[in-house]
Amino acid sequence: MRYLLAFFASLVVSGAGLAQAYTVNGPERAHIRESLDISWTAPQDDGGLIEIRPADGEQRRSVYAYVRANPQSILAPNAAGEYVIVYVHGGEVQASRPLSVYLPEATLAAPDTADAGAAFEVVWTGPDSNGDRITLAERDGAVIRGLSYAYTGSRNGGPVRLTAPRDAGEYDIVYVSADTVLARAPLTVGGITASLSAPAQVHAGGAVTVAWEGPRNAQDRITFAARDGEPLGGASYRYVSAATGQSVVLTAAETTGPVDIVYLSGGRVIGRTPIEIIPASIELDAPSEVEARMQFEARWSGAGNQGDVIRMQAADGSQAAYRYIDPNEPVAPLVAPASEGEYELVYFSRAGREMARRAITARPAPQLPGDLLVEQSRAQLGPRDAVGVILDASGSMLQRIGSERRIEIARQTLAHLVSDTIPAGTGFALRVFGHRETDSCRTDLEIPLGPLVPDAASAVISNVNAMNLARTPLGHSIALAGDDLAAATGQRILILLTDGEETCDGDPAAAIQSLRDRGWDIRVNIVGFAIDDAALEAEFRAWAALGNGDYFTAGDGAELEAALSQAIAVEFEIINAATGETVGHGRAGEPVTLAPGDYQLRWGEAETRNLAIVSGETTRVTLD
Structure with missing residues (x-):
């Protein structure tokens, strides 16, 4: 009754003697939480309120909305029953109509x-x-x-x-x-179970291949656990998926003793197999004397692992040279320091544990050496070769360097790479992550492998934009790059351009090792853009060494362009013309110091060139 009295009272406007009607219109029936369009008429344009109240008047409003547009959208109540829609102005109900709310079917x-x-x-x-x-x-x-x-x-x-x-x-x-x-x-x-198979032993810090069968549910992973106990915090792990196949590669801790490898699903262990981590040993061999500034080879044997490093250091511990080892290659080339004196070669594990040490002396060269600088106008690549680029377009690439965002600089340098440096017709593929979805580990092949068409590639690159909050799937992108480059029949160069660490729980080292396991002529080069984390850079260097490549750092556009050019520069061997012995290695654009004499340069598919190094001079060789 009080709704009806309020409605009639609203028809009289004080002092005017004129009847101006309030009305409210809407559906008679609606299901719970249905979106309703309510319209009204009123003598004023603002200050109104639409409410839906129980019809018995015993409870306060169920839902309401301040009027902003006519009609006004409002949700039906959450519970079935009888209600009234009311238009309120000045704290009073000015108009109303009934509404029956029912439960919909589903x-x-x-x-x-x-x-x-x-x-x-x-x-x-x-x-x-x-x-x-x-x-x-x-x-x-x-x-x-x-x-x-x-x-x-x-x-x-x-x-x-x-x-x-x-x-x-x-x-x-x-x-x-x-x-x-x-x-x-x-x-x-x-219920579910999983089975695991692995060797009985693994060297400390070593890689172990684990075969598995299991449900492969989302976020299922394989990792290390205490013997008959819980998973170990900080231990190596791999998520399982269709991309990993039926085996994964884990990295053992450097703490020895019995442990288990376990399969986790939903946070629970549903399968385990025992393994023992045994001590690793390394033997280090190198010349007892080397000539200052000259390249020499250090050899290692034993249980070498990805991330291990050989350092040449002075008596005070200062570093004179270093080289991350390639676990697949027992030779690590180093360049002796310019200062003569007594040094030591020290082999350190990934965790910084000393594994071997030997004395080495740097002596002045009997003759003043010369330098060799190999230059190239364009990359020495052909139609059988392939360059694959993985571009990080995650959220961090939106940060600025000066007035430009990192992704803008990356686009410009990649456009120059495909237009001015890589020869047209060379096999080329582009994979990008971070540009499609927020909070996602998605990675997309934007340019499938095919002969490079510079204008077409530049157009695709120009449309890549970084997305805020997108994540960084380095390991998964590298793993997929194996399929991206599979059709190439010559040398393969994979370039990862990134400004940050793995954030999708991938294992880049295992992915790189899987590429090497295919037996390809492949180099995995990593370009770190605006990286200010020394530990992360060390990790990138170790990954690149594992991929038979190098790590390049860049802090701005000019450095990034130089780094990308170096990443595809031709690599060569230097052979002593008199003995036929390989005495050094190098890359176009980087000088190599050599003793005076006659040499042969070898690169590509057995291409050679004779040259002479003159004491105190730089010999330049241009590869066309």
Whole structure:
């Protein structure tokens, strides 16, 4: 009755004696949480309020909205029942109309069974109201918080993807609107197991290949655990997926003793196999004397691992030269310091543990040496060769260097690379990550391998934009690059251009090793852009050494352009013309110091050139 009195009172305008009507219009029926368009008429344009109240008048408003546009959108209440829509102005109800709210129908179609932690799809019909979701509940009971769910959004029936609980048992899949369950479908969740196979022993710090069979659920991973105990914090791990195949490579800790390798699904151990980490040993060999500024070879044997480094250091511990080892190659070339004196070669493990040491003396060269500088106008690459570029377009590439964003600088330098440096017709592929989805580890092949067409490649590169909050899947991108470059039949050069660390739980070292295991002529070069983390740079250097490549650093556009050019520069051997012995290695653009004499330069597919090094002079050789 008081709604009716308020309505008639609203028809009289004080002092004017004129009747000006308030009205409110809307549907008579709606389902819970349905979006309603409410219109009205009123003698004023602002200050109004639309409310939906229970019809019995015993409770306060259920929902409301300040009027901003006519009609005004508002959601129906969360519970079925009888209501009134009212227009309020000046704190008083000026107009009203009844609204009946009902429960809509919904249906679910989904598998009857699923393995614990497995993904499955659900097809549905229902109101698709704002906030409606499909999730899991107790059998014939309440919704279980913390389990997988998906909002219906505007998928028009789905499907949506859920993950089964990690605990076996009887559940319901439910369609929930607000807090009301509109439909149920039973789901039986079964238990799961996994099996693992690995060698009985691995050297400290070494790589171990683990064969596995398991459910391959989202976020399943293989790692190390205490013997018959829980997973070890900080231990090497690999997520399993279709991309990893049926084996993964882990890196053992440098702490020796018995441990287990375990398969984790949903945070639980569902499979394990024992392994023992045994002490590693290294023997180091090198000339007892080397000539200052000259290249020489240090040789190692034993259980060398990715990330190990050989350092040449003075008596006070200061570093004169270093080289990260390639676990596949027992020779590490170094360049002796310019200062004569007593030094030591020291082999350090990845964790900084000393493994071997030997004395070495730097003596003045009997003659003043000369330098060799090999230059090239364009990269020495042909149609059988291939260059693959992995471009980081994650959120950090939006940071600025001066007035330009990092991604803008990267685009410009890559455009110059494909236009001015890599010969047209060379095999070329471009993979990019971070440019498609936020908070994602997605990586996309934007230019499949094919003969380079500079204008077309530049057009693709110019359209790459970094996306804020996108993540950095270095390992997965490198792994996929193996397929990207598989069709090439000549040398393969893979360049990773990044400004940050792995953030998608990948294993770049294992991915690089898998490329080397294919037996290809491949170099994996890493270009660090605006990196200010010494530990990260050391890791990048170790990865590049593992990939038979190098690490290049760049702090601005000019340095980045130089780094990319160096990453595809031709590499060569230097052979003593008199003895036929290989006495050095180099890369175009980087001078090599040699004793005076006659040499032969060898590069590419057995291409050679004779040259003479003159004391105190630089010999320049241009490769066309």
